[in-house]
Amino acid sequence: MKSLIIRIFIQNWPRKLISFILAIIVWFVVSQSMATTKTISNIGIRILNIPEGKTVEGLQSNGLLQKRVTLTLSGNKNLLDELTSNDIEVVIDAVNQSKEWIATISKKNLLSLNPDINLTRRINKISHKNFIIKLTNLVMERIPVIITQPIGQAPKGYQFLDIWPYQLNLNISGPEDIVKEVKNRGIKLTFNLNDISESQLDDLQSSSGKESDVVSFFVPKHWKHVSIPILSTSPITIDDPDAKFLRIDFVRSELIPINHPIPISLFVPPHLILALNPQKLGIVSNEMVENKSGIKLINQPLYAKGVSELFLETISDMIGITVIANPKPDQNQLDWTVQFVNPKVLEDRYVSTLLSDSSDEDLHNLQPKIREEYLRNRFRSYMNRFTLYRPDFKRFKLDIEMQGNKINITESNHE
Known part of the structure; x- marks a missing residue:
């Protein structure tokens, strides 16, 4: 066994060493000279030197076109086996271009995004489908x-x-x-x-x-x-x-009590005045509606939700319920709505109160004109969303029925 090892590794070792080195050199030369062809898609296109006042259709803020190109590359096999679209970019110079031109891509248009890859020496041929680049204002x-x-x-x-x-x-x-x-x-x-x-x-x-x-x-x-x-x-x-x-x-989302009784009145559209005779129409007093000095009032405890206490304090004695005397076809049911009396004055009062409040830092930091606009928008938003509620957080609803000249109002039990 010992003599076998000596013959293999020791005898004529200079020749064997030279042969080994030559084999490595031959392998390296062959491997570097092996060529192949590879198609890589989704390669970015960057446009340089765009004339002043012009841009390219599809150009994004990062300087790349929205469209991407597919290239067929021929060259070193080792390089192409590892090359991906993330490693390269196509750079096209728009200098001296006026309107549109057909782009041609050669090795000089390839930019390596990987500092370890040298494209110019190891890429031999590039082919691609023609595409048009168009300049626009x-x-x-x-x-x-x-x-x-x-x-x-x-x-x-x-x-x-x-x-x-x-x-x-x-x-x-x-x-x-x-x-x-x-x-x-x-x-x-x-x-x-x-x-x-x-x-x-x-x-x-x-x-x-x-x-x-x-x-x-x-x-x-x-x-x-x-x-x-x-x-x-x-x-x-x-x-x-x-x-x-x-x-x-x-x-x-809290209930805020309305500490004033709410008046309820009747509105007759002008085109129904002769037919309904408003002088004879009347809202009937009952457990819900009381007559106080000739004014009909809702005597049930009512609440508001989704508004602020300041807003409610501002408008609470200036709101009313209006019954619209316009019966639906084949029905005696009437609609109703909440009305704000003199809303412009109420808005001014609300805004004035908050403008004089220096404790609200967020409001204080706004410019006066912007601050006032913001507060007026807030007040109008409160008015638009204003809804009456019962103590159990359910919306206050009314059943209003017109029977002859009498209008009966009861609280609705419908959910």
Whole structure:
């Protein structure tokens, strides 16, 4: 055994060493000279030196075209076996171009995104389908962004009140026809209330150090963007300075008692005056409706929900229920509505009270004109959502029936 090992490894060892080294060299040369062909798809296209005032159709904000190209590469097998679309990029120079041209891709147009890969020496041939690159006018437009009503549910214990501002603006630039299409289509931004937690609103209210009229959730920066796929593959941040004011307002879902009896009166549409004879029509007094000095009043305890105490204090003695004397066909049932008396004066009173309140830091930081606009919008939102409730949190409903000249009003038992 010992003599066998000596013959294999020791005898004539210089020749054997030289043979081994030559074998390695031959293997290396052969492996490096082996060629193959590979097709790689989804390769990015970058456009350089675009003339001033121009852009390329489909060009994104990152300098890449939305369209991608498929290349068939011939060259070194070892390189192509490992090469992917993430390792290369096609770079096309737009210098001296005017309108449109057919792009041709050669080795000089290939850019290696991997510093360890040298494409120019190891790629021999490139083939691809022809495609057209078209220059177009670069324009900039200020596009309105409409803040729509949010989706989802408000956190437990809270009610959604309003969102403000209702509209922002976004400066966008791009190909003229694309920007025009975006402008005609419009941009909308919708938030999801499910993304806001009860604990977040609780923390906001407690941090204010007082019982706030509302709880304002200021929209975080990473929510203030819109998706415009035909212009950019990534969301575009809203650059309007007023975006810093963007907030979603909530109120507590609590019943607030109305401490004044609510008058109830009759309205006869002008076209029915002769037919109904309003002088003879009358609301019948009963357990729910009392007659006080000729004024009919609802004598049941009623509540409001989804509004603030200040709002209710402002309007509580200036609201009434109006019965509309316009019977539905083949029925004697009448509709009714809650009316605000002199709403403009009430709005001014509410806004004036809050403008003089310097303890609300969020409001104090707003510019006076913006602050007043915000408060007026809040008041109108309260009015639009105002609903009467019973002590058991159920909506207050009435059954109103006209029988001859008498109008009987009872509380509805329907859910």
